[in-house]
Amino acid sequence: MTDQNDNWEPKIIAFLCNWCSYAGADLAGVSRFQYPPNIRIVRVPCSGRVSENMIMSTLKSGADGILVSGCHPGDCHYISGNYFARRRFALLSNLLDFVGIEPGRVNFSWVSASEGEQFASVVQSVTEKVRALGPASRLVKKLDAAQAA
Amino acid sequence: MKVLKITPAELDALMQQWQKQYVVFVPASGKSAAVSPDCAPGWKRMEAGSAPLFLPVGPTPASVKAFYFPQPETLLTYTLDNNHPDKALMRESLKPEAMQVVVGVRPCDAGSVALNNLPYSEDPHFQANRRRTALVGFTCDTMLSTCFCRQMGGSPMAQEGLDLALSRTEDSFLVTVVNEKGASLLAGLDLTVAGEAELSALAVRRQEMAASDSAQLATLKAAELGRLYDAPQWQALGDSCINCGACTFICPTCYCFDIQDEVVWGQGRRIRYWDSCMFPLYSLHTSGHNPRGKKVQRTRNRFLHKLKYFPDRFGPFSCVGCGRCVQDCPVNIDIREVMNDLTNDLTNLTALE
Amino acid sequence: MTTVNEKIGEEIRVQARKMLAEGAVVAVIGYGVGSLPMTARPMVARRPEDCDKLIWSSFCVLNLANYLPEVLKSVEPPHGPRDPKPPEDSLPRVAVLATGCWSRNIVVQIQEHQVARTRVVVMGVGSRGMVSRRKVESLFPGKEILRVEEGDHDLVIHGADFTETINRWSVVRDNCQTCTHPDPVLVDVRIGDPVSERKNPKPFKQVEEIERLSVDDRWAWFTTEFSTCIRCYACRNACPLCYCPTCFVDDDKPQWVGKSLDTVDTGLFHLLRAYHCAGRCTDCGTCETVCPMGINMRMLTKKLNKDVLNLYGLEAGMQPDAPLPLTTYTLDDPQKFIVTEAPSAKEGE
Ligand code: SF4
Numbered sequence: 001m002t003d004q005n006d007n008w009e010p011k012i013i014a015f016l017c018n019w020c021s022y023a024g025a026d027l028a029g030v031s032r033f034q035y036p037p038n039i040r041i042v043r044v045p046c047s048g049r050v051s052e053n054m055i056m057s058t059l060k061s062g063a064d065g066i067l068v069s070g071c072h073p074g075d076c077h078y079i080s081g082n083y084f085a086r087r088r089f090a091l092l093s094n095l096l097d098f099v100g101i102e103p104g105r106v107n108f109s110w111v112s113a114s115e116g117e118q119f120a121s122v123v124q125s126v127t128e129k130v131r132a133l134g135p136a137s138r139l140v141k142k143l144d145a146a147q148a149a
Numbered sequence: 150m151k152v153l154k155i156t157p158a159e160l161d162a163l164m165q166q167w168q169k170q171y172v173v174f175v176p177a178s179g180k181s182a183a184v185s186p187d188c189a190p191g192w193k194r195m196e197a198g199s200a201p202l203f204l205p206v207g208p209t210p211a212s213v214k215a216f217y218f219p220q221p222e223t224l225l226t227y228t229l230d231n232n233h234p235d236k237a238l239m240r241e242s243l244k245p246e247a248m249q250v251v252v253g254v255r256p257c258d259a260g261s262v263a264l265n266n267l268p269y270s271e272d273p274h275f276q277a278n279r280r281r282t283a284l285v286g287f288t289c290d291t292m293l294s295t296c297f298c299r300q301m302g303g304s305p306m307a308q309e310g311l312d313l314a315l316s317r318t319e320d321s322f323l324v325t326v327v328n329e330k331g332a333s334l335l336a337g338l339d340l341t342v343a344g345e346a347e348l349s350a351l352a353v354r355r356q357e358m359a360a361s362d363s364a365q366l367a368t369l370k371a372a373e374l375g376r377l378y379d380a381p382q383w384q385a386l387g388d389s390c391i392n393c394g395a396c397t398f399i400c401p402t403c404y405c406f407d408i409q410d411e412v413v414w415g416q417g418r419r420i421r422y423w424d425s426c427m428f429p430l431y432s433l434h435t436s437g438h439n440p441r442g443k444k445v446q447r448t449r450n451r452f453l454h455k456l457k458y459f460p461d462r463f464g465p466f467s468c469v470g471c472g473r474c475v476q477d478c479p480v481n482i483d484i485r486e487v488m489n490d491l492t493n494d495l496t497n498l499t500a501l502e
Numbered sequence: 503m504t505t506v507n508e509k510i511g512e513e514i515r516v517q518a519r520k521m522l523a524e525g526a527v528v529a530v531i532g533y534g535v536g537s538l539p540m541t542a543r544p545m546v547a548r549r550p551e552d553c554d555k556l557i558w559s560s561f562c563v564l565n566l567a568n569y570l571p572e573v574l575k576s577v578e579p580p581h582g583p584r585d586p587k588p589p590e591d592s593l594p595r596v597a598v599l600a601t602g603c604w605s606r607n608i609v610v611q612i613q614e615h616q617v618a619r620t621r622v623v624v625m626g627v628g629s630r631g632m633v634s635r636r637k638v639e640s641l642f643p644g645k646e647i648l649r650v651e652e653g654d655h656d657l658v659i660h661g662a663d664f665t666e667t668i669n670r671w672s673v674v675r676d677n678c679q680t681c682t683h684p685d686p687v688l689v690d691v692r693i694g695d696p697v698s699e700r701k702n703p704k705p706f707k708q709v710e711e712i713e714r715l716s717v718d719d720r721w722a723w724f725t726t727e728f729s730t731c732i733r734c735y736a737c738r739n740a741c742p743l744c745y746c747p748t749c750f751v752d753d754d755k756p757q758w759v760g761k762s763l764d765t766v767d768t769g770l771f772h773l774l775r776a777y778h779c780a781g782r783c784t785d786c787g788t789c790e791t792v793c794p795m796g797i798n799m800r801m802l803t804k805k806l807n808k809d810v811l812n813l814y815g816l817e818a819g820m821q822p823d824a825p826l827p828l829t830t831y832t833l834d835d836p837q838k839f840i841v842t843e844a845p846s847a848k849e850g851e
Pocket residue numbers: 396399400401402403455467468469470471472473474475484
């Protein structure tokens with residue numbers, strides 16, 4: 001559980017597209033670019049695969065931050081997946097902001113397979129933002145003591 | 150039954166007293182800030198020094214169902230922690246012991262508890278909630294045009310199902326102590342006993358407002374409602390109905406549920422939560438077959454359940470005539486009209502024979 | 503004196519009867535009288551004589567497009583799931599009443615292939631704004647309204663011990679007051695006269711008020727607003743956009759949304775429901791009107807409508823030949839929300 005204490009480290013779930021951002025993360029690793037160890041990667045075929053349901057239930061499950069990253073516009077392996085994703089994410093991030101989810105909890109980026117350094121710096125900046133926000137509580141499902149074993 | 154007198158000021162003081170001893174709920178006006186796990190929408194937990202009771206004319210915004218049959222109710226809890234010796238062992242969820250007192254209950258709602266108790270007579274959760282809940286009710290001075298408790302065998306002056314029943318007099322209330330639980334709520338209180346005149350006035354009002362001797366109910370009950378299974382009016386109802394759960398969820402006497410497990414970080418619970426026979430999922434089989442796959446079948450089921458299946462099995466109709474569904478149905482389906490139509494049809498059928 | 507709505511009602515009866523009698527359609531989706539003051543009951547007329555029951559009033563608050571796909575299906579000759587579907591033009595047709603927003607919803611249904619254009623006869627009615635029963639009731643706290651007479655500009659409210667005249671426009675629903683397209687956009691049979699645009703509708707006023715709050719206040723607004731939801735799904739079922747055979751809330755593997763009434767579960771339900779309406783919602787207000795708990799979930803869809811208009815210049819149902827906003831893209835869609843923190847960052851936008 002993510003409790004507020006001195007040792008708290010943000011847990012960030014990263015949905016990375018197989019063709020660009022995942023490869024970018026890989027490159028960051030082999031090139032030994034340092035980035036914070038706070039992200040847990042979920043490899044997806046395309047940023048267009050990441051649905052609002054997945055993002056919201058990740059929040060519900062208690063992720064302190066979310067990063068969705070795909071190929072740069074124009075570079076999608078499936079030609080247009082990230083263009084559709086871009087529209088969806090634009091609306092979703094505005095809606096989340098509208099209901100008071102702190103800006104910085106849910107993040108989107110484009111990172112290509114050759115941008116290992118870019119990947120490291122995106123993770124760096126997202127981690128910093130989430131750390132500043134503290135542990136997530138909004139839209140995080142908790143079973144209180146009476147309900148849990 | 151003992152009948153006492155209490156002034157509004159004394160009642161306020163008494164409620165403040167209860168608030169210290171018990172968990173007290175009162176009808177909420179407007180939105181309650183947040184729903185705590187043990188509170189129901191439409192009700193709010195009374196706080197120290199809070200404003201006097203707000204009691205709308207007619208039924209309270211939400212029925213008392215949620216205190217007996219919470220939405221949702223935790224049945225079992227478990228852990229999926231690999232290091233825990235009791236991993237995956239289901240434990241019965243413990244009910245809070247503290248007595249909860251619901252103040253502001255109307256006679257129709259009080260009657261609904263007894264009805265729901267029929268199918269739930271052996272349900273440990275419902276029974277535990279019944280033991281720990283006390284109902285402090287107010288008989289109705291005015292009926293709304295949508296109230297039809299009298300046609301359903303109830304009465305705006307009824308006390309059945311309540312623990313304390315308050316009836317307004319000119320400047321104070323007469324408190325009927327219906328049972329032991331009610332008496333315990335007044336323990337240590339020194340209230341005057343109602344006088345002869347007041348008692349007889351109360352008796353007169355109760356007499357005037359007694360359940361109407363409804364020929365309609367007799368017809369519905371005596372005849373075979375099943376013969377109207379294919380009556381044309383179901384089609385018209387099904388045409389209007391949008392199959393939402395508004396009627397079932399606001400209804401004090403609808404009691405169906407579904408069950409699901411929820412696991413959060415390795416801690417799990419099994420909950421039951423309200424379900425509605427209006428939803429297609431309600432009757433969907435694993436095979437994919439749905440015996441009530443059509444909207445009209447589902448609409449019909451709700452009414453036939455209340456007017457035929459339930460009475461066939463348990464005796465009384467499963468409706469107390471609170472009129473909530475009449476008021477809040479998004480498409481204005483009116484159970485009073487449904488009953489009228491069915492009664493007329495039955496009468497015509499019998500006349501034809 | 504007959505009111506505008508009474509005249510419209512008469513025209514509806516005449517036209518509906520004619521179409522049914524001639525066999526041009528096999529069903530007409532309209533409104534009948536309600537059993538309570540300030541209600542009207544959606545109904546389907548299938549025989550010419552049913553048409554006598556059709557009415558029109560300021561209380562026709564539920565979007566009739568909601569019924570269209572289902573009624574169309576119900577009048578098809580029975581065929582098994584694997585049988586070839588008979589050609590559209592051989593199938594019976596259905597007429598439906600439609601105001602501005604309802605007609606836009608029908609356009610969306612056509613775009614989404616839920617409804618075949620050739621099978622629908624749209625009876626277009628300009629909407630003068632529907633009255634919110636809740637607004638009227640809130641003017642008479644603690645009193646029961648027993649009868650309401652409708653004039654063109656006034657409502658006469660009768661209770662057991664009072665009679666009062668109120669201005670009709672003052673109790674028209676918020677979404678109707680701020681409506682930008684009151685006249686139907688798709689008309690086969692015109693009923694009544696076209697209505698003029700609202701003066702200065704300020705469509706996004708309420709949304710902007712919420713946007714101006716701080717992030718914490720917005721969260722407080724959100725959690726309070728939805729705290730009383732009982733998950734009856736009236737808002738979902740009344741909406742003409744919701745026709746999925748299995749709704750995401752009913753999925754249990756995976757369980758996207760919990761079933762309890764806790765803030766997280768109801769919050770997620772409402773966010774996702776609204777989001778699924780993005781680019782499709784016409785702000786007809788039905789969801790808000792039908793909620794038995796009086797929750798203003800329409801603010802969420804309204805916010806999405808605003809963004810879709812600002813970002814992509816689209817309004818649901820107004821561009822029948824264009825793809826829906828989330829089923830298309832342009833190469834230079836705005837992407838301010840993208841994190842670009844790197845030294846090597848490419849050109850942002
Ligand atoms: S069916 Fe309607 S009138 Fe009867 S108890 Fe339920 S909500 Fe009340």
